[in-house]
Amino acid sequence: QQQVKQSPQSLIVQKGGIPIINCAYENTAFDYFPWYQQFPGKGPALLIAIRPDVSEKKEGRFTISFNKSAKQFSLHIMDSQPGDSATYFCAASIGGAQKLVFGQGTRLTINP
Amino acid sequence: NAGVTQTPKFQVLKTGQSMTLQCAQDMNHEYMSWYRQDPGMGLRLIHYSVGAGITDQGEVPNGYNVSRSTTEDFPLRLLSAAPSQTSVYFCASRPPGQGVNGYTFGSGTRLTVV
Numbered sequence: 001q002q003q004v005k006q007s008p009q010s011l012i013v014q015k016g017g018i019p020i021i022n023c024a025y026e027n028t029a030f031d032y033f034p035w036y037q038q039f040p041g042k043g044p045a046l047l048i049a050i051r052p053d054v055s056e057k058k059e060g061r062f063t064i065s066f067n068k069s070a071k072q073f074s075l076h077i078m079d080s081q082p083g084d085s086a087t088y089f090c091a092a093s094i095g096g097a098q099k100l101v102f103g104q105g106t107r108l109t110i111n112p
Numbered sequence: 113n114a115g116v117t118q119t120p121k122f123q124v125l126k127t128g129q130s131m132t133l134q135c136a137q138d139m140n141h142e143y144m145s146w147y148r149q150d151p152g153m154g155l156r157l158i159h160y161s162v163g164a165g166i167t168d169q170g171e172v173p174n175g176y177n178v179s180r181s182t183t184e185d186f187p188l189r190l191l192s193a194a195p196s197q198t199s200v201y202f203c204a205s206r207p208p209g210q211g212v213n214g215y216t217f218g219s220g221t222r223l224t225v226v
Contacts, residue, residue, distance in 0.1 A: 009152070043116070043202050043217030044155070089154055099170060100215070102147075102154035 003027055004092050006103025013080055014111050021075045021106045023090035028071070030092040034100075035064065035075050038087045047088070048075075080110045114138055118203050118218035125193040125225045133188040133221050135203030141216070143206045144186040148172065148199040149220070155202065161186055162208075193225045 006023045013019045023033075034049035050057045050064040050073065057064045061078040077084055090103040119134045137144065145160040147170075157170030161180040175197060177189040186205075190197060203218045 004154075006154070041219065043204070043219050045217065046215060099157055099160070100145075100155075101171075102156070104152050104154045 003101045004090060004103040006090050006106060008106060009104065010107045010109075012109045012111060015080060015082060017080050017110075019077050019080055019084075019108055019110070021088055021090070021108070022072065023074065023103050024070075024072045025092050026071065027092070027094075029094050030101075032093045033064070033066065033073050034091050034093075035062075036089040036091060036102075038089065038105075044089060077108075082110045082112050084108065085110050116203055116205055116216050116218035118201075118221050120221060121219070122222050123224070125190070125223065127193060127195060127225060129193050130189070130191050131193065133190075133201055133203075133223070135186045135188065135218060136184050137186075137203075137205040137216070138184065139205065139207070139216065140183060141205035142183065142208050144180070145170070145204045145215075146176070146178065146186070146188045147202045147204065149202060150199050158188065158201075190223075193223075195225045197223065198225045199223060 004025050011019050035047045036044035037047045038044040048059045048062050050066050052068045055066050063076040066073045088106045091100045093100050116137045142163045146158040147155040149155045156172045158176050159178040161167045164180050164183050167178050167180055180186055201221045204215050206215045
């Protein structure tokens, strides 16, 4: 049973466009929602994270939007660049717990 | 400071063989974890450790053993490899108190079981 559901599986966007990746969760005990970026042959790296007491968090060109009532959160990439082409994972955890639950991943391609 | 180092990077095993995936970190992190990554499944937690001598099971522990005799090392053992264990394995570590924000992942071990 996938506790965090991510969509779409793959996404192709032109340079400068705004790709949006969505995640939904069921467990209301989750209280920390990070996004990871993974390039081929590398391990995931933390991109940005949010707690449910805020509805939006922005770091550079990356923005997380959070809808607590709908139990959904999304990643937006402004002014996307070919270098943003990677696989993106959303995740969730409870407090400072050791266990991260990941979404299925989205392979993003930014065409020049 | 090398971060999290995983060896080997690639491995092919025959069904029934055993092997150990190595993970070492030089950041004095107390928390270490093993994940496996499969297409369409994201990353799933296999085992984790909150310090030397302490380990616990994650979401998919069957077929894997771990031990943590030192802070630096957290090896993952496959006692009798099965084709279902074909996957990319990632080790991760973080210091206590930083929550999931502090996770550092290794570059992975790609394992194929034939």
